[in-house]
Amino acid sequence: MASDVTEERVLRAVRERRALVNEAIDADFPMAEPRRLYEASRYLLEAGGKRLRPTVTLLVAEALGGVSAGATRTPAGVDYRTFPRVDDGTVDVMAAAVAIEVIQSFTLIHDDIMDDDDLRRGVPSVHKEYDVSTAILAGDTLYSKAFEILSRAGADAPEGLEAVRVLATTCTHICEGQSLDIEFEHRSSVGVEEYLEMVEHKTAVLYGAAAAIPAVLLGADEDVVDALYGFGIEAGTAFQIHDDVLDLTVPSEDLGKRRGSDLVERKATLITVHARQQGVDVDGLVDAERVEGVSEAEIDDAVSELERAGSIEFAREKARELAANSKARLETLPDTEARSLLVDIADYLVTRGY
Amino acid sequence: MASDVTEERVLRAVRERRALVNEAIDADFPMAEPRRLYEASRYLLEAGGKRLRPTVTLLVAEALGGVSAGATRTPAGVDYRTFPRVDDGTVDVMAAAVAIEVIQSFTLIHDDIMDDDDLRRGVPSVHKEYDVSTAILAGDTLYSKAFEILSRAGADAPEGLEAVRVLATTCTHICEGQSLDIEFEHRSSVGVEEYLEMVEHKTAVLYGAAAAIPAVLLGADEDVVDALYGFGIEAGTAFQIHDDVLDLTVPSEDLGKRRGSDLVERKATLITVHARQQGVDVDGLVDAERVEGVSEAEIDDAVSELERAGSIEFAREKARELAANSKARLETLPDTEARSLLVDIADYLVTRGY
Secondary structure (H helix, E strand, O other): OOOHHHHHHHHHHHHHHHHHHHHHHHHHOOOOOOHHHHHHHHHHHHOOOOOHHHHHHHHHHHHHHOOOOOOOOOHHHOOHHHEEOOOOOEEOHHHHHHHHHHHHHHHHHHHHHHHOOOEEOOEEOHHHHOOHHHHHHHHHHHHHHHHHHHHHHOOOOOOHHHHHHHHHHHHHHHHHHHHHHHHHHOOOOOOHHHHHHHHHHHHHHHHHHHHHHHHHHHOOOHHHHHHHHHHHHHHHHHHHHHHHHHHHHOOHHHHOOOOOHHHHOOOOOHHHHHHHHOOOOHHHOOOOOOHHHOOHHHHHHHHHHHHHOOHHHHHHHHHHHHHHHHHHHHHHOOOOHHHHHHHHHHHHHOOOOO | OOOHHHHHHHHHHHHHHHHHHHHHHHHHOOOOOOHHHHHHHHHHHHOOOOOHHHHHHHHHHHHHHOOOOOOOOOHHHOOHHHEEOOOOOEEOHHHHHHHHHHHHHHHHHHHHHHHOOOEEOOEEOHHHHOOHHHHHHHHHHHHHHHHHHHHHHOOOOOOHHHHHHHHHHHHHHHHHHHHHHHHHHOOOOOOHHHHHHHHHHHHHHHHHHHHHHHHHHHOOOHHHHHHHHHHHHHHHHHHHHHHHHHHHHOOHHHHOOOOOHHHHOOOOOHHHHHHHHOOOOHHHOOOOOOHHHOOHHHHHHHHHHHHHOOHHHHHHHHHHHHHHHHHHHHHHOOOOHHHHHHHHHHHHHOOOOO
16 A cells, blocks of 8 residues: 555656646647647647656656656756667657657547547546547547657657557557447446456556557667566556546546446446446446436445445455556666656555545 | 540559458458457458559559569569568568558548448448447557558668658648538638648548658658659549549449538538639538438539539549649659559549549
8 A cells, every 4th residue: 555655756756747748748749720620639638637657658768768857856857858778879758758648638539429428637528528520530630649749759769660569559459448348338247357358458558558668769678668568557457447446436526527437337347347246236236327317325325335245345456466566567677766656656556546 | 534445454453453452451450359349440441442542552662663563464473562672671562552541441430420421332331330439449440550550561661660650640631631621511611722721631641641651661762752742642632523523423323322412411522612602502502401311303403503603624624633743743753564554543533433
């Protein structure tokens, strides 16, 4: 369990890099014509977000490059745009961080259309604020922009193309995961292993890419790249499982969306998968057809039943186990302040309040 | 005006390469799990299509590589997978051809959702055959697969990354063009230049990429790459203008979709842009709200009025002019059978019956 001190360290590290990432997003993905398209494309990027994934990208670079912010310097003093490679030359690891966040934003926009979710990051989702066509196109624009941006990151590095390949494969996996997620809504029985495979594809691979791509660009050895990818997969899966717990346990105003939405939308989560195996009538837990129609009391009752079945504790335990495994992978990195922050992030992902 | 002999030569060249392209699509984008997602992603690719753009890609490679099919050998005798570069090494130009066709298929699927078009290539559009969520995801999957496939094409070529950058920029332009196209449906006045800019972004850039990417991969000089991109832009714009003419003049069963659909959907075309400037009440030409509701007689009357205004001839003339310009760009290529076929294709794009 992460202490308050750990959480504070993580939030400070994220906050310090967020300002730089936001500046870089503005520089690499500026407003352009047609105005409505670019406004819609940038809308969620501007609505906030912790920038956890880009922070992972920058920290991996710091750990590998020996250009560590933290003990002796602030992130603002690190030139992420011309970051020294392991052998020779430089790459733009900030562009890689931006590309990861841009892909994340694309997936949120298209997922919200498919799930018909009204709220995201405390504001109307893109297809509600604009319309479905604009939201589809905004997602598509973010998609290609991410590849444009990443292809410039390693322009002179032979590994630039490999980084693109990792991102492309990651996006394919995300689509596969989202497809499974939708399929699971219509299936009464989903196994724990199947569920974990879905989360790995839908969510965790982008953490994998966030950690592996800077290593690829910097020319790290293949076993280091693989270990970092594994770190991202396990930490990202832990993140999603914890997210599913938070969807049930955190007040709507802190979540930025309605509490219990996963239950109403019949989403498979590790909690409901476990509960079904314990004989809980998961489909009967809430009655509402739409998230707006569900009462807080109804969600409270559902949560109590899931707690009695041990399903919430099962999910918490699985998340903790995955986070512990992910931290072990980081031993491949040099012992730096940046590595220590990555360890803290793995803890934070499964202990954060929202 | 292209002769029947020209058309026959083009169709033979396309047909000979189509079989190889289709084989390559199966190899590079095979069925996978989740099954429904991959079926939906491959659905339009399997429904047909002439494979004009990939043929352009292969012909450019043939013209540059001196490995010309035609007079002395058939395309089946050319190894497009290990195609000799201008200086040293080989690239997989077939993978580039597949990537272009996969992107084309992605744009059709998402465009059909936005336009709510029911038919495509004579079969139900993907969101009608499956559902909107599956169609969004199928398009997204094709998108990332195209980048995966292209990133393997030039794996050992330093220009591999530049090829990816061209494709990414192309996709951004396509989104911008589609956004303008939608915007134009809600505007009463669109200028000829604006319209041509929209077509360049939405449609022509993919012809530009189809012609330029093989040149990039093969290591051709920058002025050759630029000339080929220009060829694609002009030929592609001519193609779209001719397509707009065909939408009004070709029977529905040959089009594979309902004749006159552009008029019903209030799409701006060069024909309607011109007609408005001549004082024609374009919005009053057809009464129907949906393509299913429009009669052949109503379309016939609309076409007669557009002919009287000179708008159809204006569009035909513009298409011919662009095709002529595009052919002139090809003089940068060595004088080969492949170049001669590219010239024929430019003619064919503005003379084809459907």
